Amino acid sequence: MVTACTPAGPQSTTAQVRVTDDGSIPKNESISLDDDKHAAIANLDQELLTAMRKAAADAKLAGVELRVTSGWRSAEHQQRLLDEAVELYRSEEEARRWVHPPEKSAHVTGKAIDIGPTNADDWLIQHGADYGLCQAYANEMWHFELLTTPGGQCPQPRSTT
Ligand SMILES: [Zn+2]
Numbered sequence: 001m002v003t004a005c006t007p008a009g010p011q012s013t014t015a016q017v018r019v020t021d022d023g024s025i026p027k028n029e030s031i032s033l034d035d036d037k038h039a040a041i042a043n044l045d046q047e048l049l050t051a052m053r054k055a056a057a058d059a060k061l062a063g064v065e066l067r068v069t070s071g072w073r074s075a076e077h078q079q080r081l082l083d084e085a086v087e088l089y090r091s092e093e094e095a096r097r098w099v100h101p102p103e104k105s106a107h108v109t110g111k112a113i114d115i116g117p118t119n120a121d122d123w124l125i126q127h128g129a130d131y132g133l134c135q136a137y138a139n140e141m142w143h144f145e146l147l148t149t150p151g152g153q154c155p156q157p158r159s160t161t
Pocket of ligand 1: 113
């Protein structure tokens with residue numbers, strides 16, 4: 001249906017929000033947990049997102065800002081990251097220590113989130129269990145998943161070697 005009636009006023013006040021289909025966030029950039037328009041946030045598991053937002057609100061009171069460097073990723077985006085890692089490390093085996101294939105990545109199912117900067121990771125490693133959030137891998141201090149119940153105890157971060 002075509003309508004001649006166009007809404008008055010500015011179309012959007014969030015023009016700076018990048019809308020991507022595959023959930024990619026440019027390297028060295030981060031987005032807010034409130035950035036609902038970004039697929040990386042919009043496609044996250046609701047339980048994980050709710051827990052992260054609670055943690056972020058409390059972190060803020062402590063003067064720490066939790067920023068998202070990666071959230072949900074499409075399978076294509078995950079595969080691209082793996083391909084880039086293989087190129088970087090010149091070894092499929094070494095690359096897989098850092099980047100899971102799409103079928104193994106919790107990012108593709110929306111059940112993992114990467115947080116930065118370093119002081120935010122430190123805060124979340126220390127307090128995350130209060131929200132059920134745990135560091136999943138020993139070699140990735142930025143990668144968090146819901147791995148316990150709020151107030152429970154996190155499992156030992158897994159080694160990928
Ligand atoms: Zn991750």
